[in-house]
Amino acid sequence: MSQVAGRMQQDELVALLKQKDKTAMHYLYDNYSAALYGAIFRVLDDEKLAEEVLHDAFMKIWDKIDTYDTKKGRLFTWMLNISRNLSIDKLRSKEIKKVKKTDDISNNVYNVERDNLIYQQEESIGVKELLNGLREEEKLIVNLIYFKGFTQSEVSDEYDIPLGTVKTRLRMALRNLRNVLGVEK
Amino acid sequence: MNIEAYISSGILESYVLGELSEKENQEVVEMAAKYPEVKAEIEIIEESFEQMAFKTAIKPPASVKERLFQDIDTKESKPEAKVVAMESSEASPYWRYIAAASVSLAVISSVLAFNYWNKWQDTQGELDILIAQNERVAEDYNQVNQQLEKIEEDLGIINNSSFDRIAMKGTDNAPEGLAYIYWNSSSEEVYLSVQNLKELTTEKQYQLWAIIDGKPVDAGVFDPDTGLLKMKNIAGGAGAFAVTVEPKGGSENPTLETMQVMGAVEKS
Numbered sequence: 001m002s003q004v005a006g007r008m009q010q011d012e013l014v015a016l017l018k019q020k021d022k023t024a025m026h027y028l029y030d031n032y033s034a035a036l037y038g039a040i041f042r043v044l045d046d047e048k049l050a051e052e053v054l055h056d057a058f059m060k061i062w063d064k065i066d067t068y069d070t071k072k073g074r075l076f077t078w079m080l081n082i083s084r085n086l087s088i089d090k091l092r093s094k095e096i097k098k099v100k101k102t103d104d105i106s107n108n109v110y111n112v113e114r115d116n117l118i119y120q121q122e123e124s125i126g127v128k129e130l131l132n133g134l135r136e137e138e139k140l141i142v143n144l145i146y147f148k149g150f151t152q153s154e155v156s157d158e159y160d161i162p163l164g165t166v167k168t169r170l171r172m173a174l175r176n177l178r179n180v181l182g183v184e185k
Numbered sequence: 186m187n188i189e190a191y192i193s194s195g196i197l198e199s200y201v202l203g204e205l206s207e208k209e210n211q212e213v214v215e216m217a218a219k220y221p222e223v224k225a226e227i228e229i230i231e232e233s234f235e236q237m238a239f240k241t242a243i244k245p246p247a248s249v250k251e252r253l254f255q256d257i258d259t260k261e262s263k264p265e266a267k268v269v270a271m272e273s274s275e276a277s278p279y280w281r282y283i284a285a286a287s288v289s290l291a292v293i294s295s296v297l298a299f300n301y302w303n304k305w306q307d308t309q310g311e312l313d314i315l316i317a318q319n320e321r322v323a324e325d326y327n328q329v330n331q332q333l334e335k336i337e338e339d340l341g342i343i344n345n346s347s348f349d350r351i352a353m354k355g356t357d358n359a360p361e362g363l364a365y366i367y368w369n370s371s372s373e374e375v376y377l378s379v380q381n382l383k384e385l386t387t388e389k390q391y392q393l394w395a396i397i398d399g400k401p402v403d404a405g406v407f408d409p410d411t412g413l414l415k416m417k418n419i420a421g422g423a424g425a426f427a428v429t430v431e432p433k434g435g436s437e438n439p440t441l442e443t444m445q446v447m448g449a450v451e452k453s
Contacts, residue, residue: 020261026254033245033249034244037243037244037249038238038241038242039238039241041243050245051246051249054245054249058253059253059256059257062257071214073231074228074232074235076231076234077234080234085203126241127241130240151202151317153204153320153321156320157320164324167199170195171195174198174230177233181233
């Protein structure tokens, strides 16, 4: 039921955004900026860069909302992919990719969970807690792909895991997370 | 089209992650329109990613929002550059032409530069997609190649006259059951080809037995799979082969009541 209601609201929100309604944009920012900022920050691991990318992502969302098609998926997925792509572009442009991506991360995939970060929502938990129930190999895949912005092929290359295995592990991890995430099948 | 296999191939995760090419995206969209299961699975994956983002949200500093809306306002207030009437100057027409020409040149070259930059960006993106696709094709090719090798190997055994084929027919437990043994009594190699055996729960496994002088000898456990399964070697003298259902890992002695298929070796 709430799913339907949520979808209705989303369609309305999108329609308003397409009319360049600024109130809708405020609503969008207030409701989604923290979720997107979390995703961006985990890719970049740098507050200044993450703030820049969040700004650019919302600017792009505002400019490109006309190209978003509700039939092709949820608004959030679209916004998340914009944010992730901008984050990765930023990472590459700063040429910190190699250092950050392979060295730090493989040593400690949770190193982004710094104490001084303020979590917005009550139910907001750290990546570590969220992935607690997964197998080690599944944790690695989710961390790299979802939180670090690797493509599945990149994970396969850099960690020497067959692409098919990467895909299966990601699928299994998502399945195993459904409970914690409250996503019903 | 096997929808279960399509869903479990991982293509829908790649779709939601935005890793697919435009063409592949279009295919997924079409599949989703055709099959409600595909659509439902995409929604679950999207929702999972969304929930993950919310569960790990971090509040950005307020300054980002301020700057964002300032920039949106500025952008809006000058949708197109204002046209300002210029005072007619005293400059000679000659200089006017030069000035006009250089302005046009500047405009044209900026447009071109922007255009090329855009094309370069697009090409870069397309290249990434192509590389990813290429890897996927190579991966598929390898898999198919391995499968082909396995099939050729299997065919070699089936066509090898040193191997006897023994049909194991279903017992009352499994009237539809059927499996073949390929047994080379001199090299003692045993291969199993499952034709029809039902799926078992994860706690159970099938076990193959050779009956030698009336006594069952373990020939290995297996899960029903396509192609030939290599089983334990069995020395000559086996009079029959049979399959029972045993706890995972197999048993020392067969649980005869669970016998699924059985076949006697024809004496030549």
